Amino acid sequence: MAGSFKSPGCKMRHVLGLLACVLLLVACSRSNVKPGTAPVYYSDSRSVALLPTTAMTEKLDMPQHLRGEFTQQDGSLKSFEGDSWVRANDSVLSIMLFSGFGTTIAEITYGKDSLHFESSVMDVEKMKAEYVLADFQVCFYPYEALKKNFEAAGFAFEEARGTAHDFVRTLKDGNTLVLTAQRKGKEITLVNSLRHYSYHITLGEEQ
Numbered sequence: 001m002a003g004s005f006k007s008p009g010c011k012m013r014h015v016l017g018l019l020a021c022v023l024l025l026v027a028c029s030r031s032n033v034k035p036g037t038a039p040v041y042y043s044d045s046r047s048v049a050l051l052p053t054t055a056m057t058e059k060l061d062m063p064q065h066l067r068g069e070f071t072q073q074d075g076s077l078k079s080f081e082g083d084s085w086v087r088a089n090d091s092v093l094s095i096m097l098f099s100g101f102g103t104t105i106a107e108i109t110y111g112k113d114s115l116h117f118e119s120s121v122m123d124v125e126k127m128k129a130e131y132v133l134a135d136f137q138v139c140f141y142p143y144e145a146l147k148k149n150f151e152a153a154g155f156a157f158e159e160a161r162g163t164a165h166d167f168v169r170t171l172k173d174g175n176t177l178v179l180t181a182q183r184k185g186k187e188i189t190l191v192n193s194l195r196h197y198s199y200h201i202t203l204g205e206e207q
Contacts, residue, residue, distance in 0.1 A: 038050075038115070038128070038130045039130075040130050040131055040134040042134075042155065042171060042173070042178050042179070042194070043155075043173040043176070043178060043194060045173075046153050046154050046155060046173055047153060048134070048149055048150060048152075048153045048155070049149070050110070050115075050130055050133055050134055050137065051137055051141055051145055051146070051149055052112070053088075053089070053090055053091055053092055053093055053110065053111060053112065054090050054091075054112075055090075055141055055142065055145040056088055056089060056090050056093070056140075056141055056142075057090070057142050058088075058089075058140075059088070059089045060086055060087065060088040060089070060140065060206070061086075061087050061088075061206060061207045062085070062086060062203060062204045062205065062206050062207060063083060063084070063085050063086075063204035063205075064083070064084045064085070064086055064201050064202065064203055064204055065081075065082075065083055065084075065201070065202040065204070066080075066081065066082055066083070066084055066097075066199060066200070066201055067079070067080070067081045067199070067200045068080050068081070068197065068198065068199045068200070069197065069198050070195075070196060070197035070198075071196035071197070082097055082098060082099070082100075082105075083097075083098045084096060084097050084098065085098070086136075088136075088140060091111065091112065092109065092110065092111050093108075093109075093110040093111075093133060093136070093137075094107070094108070094109045094110070095107070095108045095132070095133075095136065097119075105119060106118065106119035107119070108129045108132060108133065110129075110133055115129060115130060115133070116129075117129035135190055135192075135199065138169060138171070138179070138181050138190065139181050139183070139188050139190055139201065143159045143167075143169070146169075147159075150171060154173070155171055155172065155173055155178070156171070156172040156173075156174075157169070157170070157171050157172075158170050158172075162184070165183060166183050166184055166185070167181075167182070167183050168180065168181070168182045169181040169182070173194075176194065177193050177194075178192065178193065178194045179191060179192040179193060179194070180193070186202060186203040187200070187201070187202060187203075188200070188201040188203070189201075
């Protein structure tokens with residue numbers, strides 16, 4: 001039947017389209033976690049739950065540049081670097097990570113009833129989204145809310161304020177320093193001394 005004839009080129013485009021869809025489905029990894037059910041262990045014996053988004057008193061909607069380092073099991077140091085877009089307010093916390101070509105490679109969205117992590121290049125089951133968000137909260141959420149949350153779990157959390165938004169925050173388990181978060185102007189550095197990793201964040205302009 002002439003009406004149903006398809007050229008070889010058309011068939012090839014159809015096959016390639018189906019293949020692209022299959023590859024996208026295979027490559028994209030998703031994880032959903034119910035808030036409050038995934039504790040964040042900042043030490044081997046103590047954990048905290050993520051603060052709710054309602055604890056956020058400011059609004060963020062900005063690009064950020066992220067550099068990180070962590071020590072692998074064999075003792076070697078591994079680093080990573082990339083751009084992100086962060087949106088945070090009293091109803092949502094969203095972090096989008098981009099490749100050097102500007103394509104989205106991962107997205108974490110935390111709301112009242114859900115924590116969703118999706119990536120085309122990361123194993124979302126091994127890279128726990130709640131730990132990424134917990135560190136973000138240490139850097140950006142209000143001190144009093146963080147202090148109450150950490151102290152309820154038996155940690156000691158302190159802050160020394162500088163000018164404007166500058167601060168140095170420390171988290172301890174007994175006499176053991178767990179992490180330090182420091183902000184100077186548009187630069188934020190978080191160092192986890194216990195787990196041997198660090199982040200350096202350069203803030204972009206608010207939108």
